[in-house]
Amino acid sequence: MVQDKDHILLNNLLYSCVDETKRSNEQFVHEHSLGYIISGSVLCATTEGEAIVNEGIVGLVRRNQLLKTIKIPPVGGGDFKSINIFFNQDILRRYSLENNIKAVGPYTGDKYRMLPDDPFIKGYFESLLPYFNQPDRLNNALIELKTKEALELVLKIDPSLKDLLFDFAEPYKIDLEAFMNKHYMYNVPVDNFAKLTGRSLASFKRDFGKIFSTSPGQWLQQKRLSEAYYLIKEKGAKPSAVYLDVGFENLSHFSFAFKKAFGVAPSLL
Incomplete structure (x- = not known):
């Protein structure tokens, strides 16, 4: 079990609970993730655009992609709560062999799929809460059973998702320059990257x-600083609202690097 103030991770099961609007530090989705928003909402952003996922929604996020999220508690008060289950490649390959289910070909659909409203999938997530x-009640055998149960429910709701779940191809060599600039x-x-x-x-x-x-490393820092300079100087953005958006982890490091690059503190532009 891995636990911090806002998260509990049990193998491939993640419970999140935050009492204030919070940006996630995790921006690379390693494995397919099936998530349920118990309360509140989450803003998901990719280079293709943004989407708000509200309370009660179940969604499937494809692996091997970059994603920014902001968790937002309910408007009337209370905590943001969600549960995610991650489908690692090993269990997906076993499930594929055991059930003779294969993808038709490389998946080219949406990176995020919202599932239709279904009481069984919501009941499944609620069964994970205890x-x-x-956590001592959850062993490896039970985790595998719960993971397979989730797969059964997802495929029952939308059989076409087999093309997403069982596409085991790794990213192929693409235009590096275009990808990095985006x-x-x-x-x-x-x-x-x-x-x-x-x-x-x-x-x-x-x-x-x-x-x-x-x-x-040098290119990324200069590119991020140049974007920050533009947003602050030309768009009137505040440094505290910019540094995370352009890819820095903390404000003090951003301010130091900015002043070193441009000879002036970002707050003085």
């Missing part, structure tokens, strides 16, 4: 150097 209070504001490790562009870390760094004539 385990977060008594996704540089996502604050994720360089090896995540490498994976998403279909490269090993060594190959990514080599190709990156040929294209940009600098290292990924």
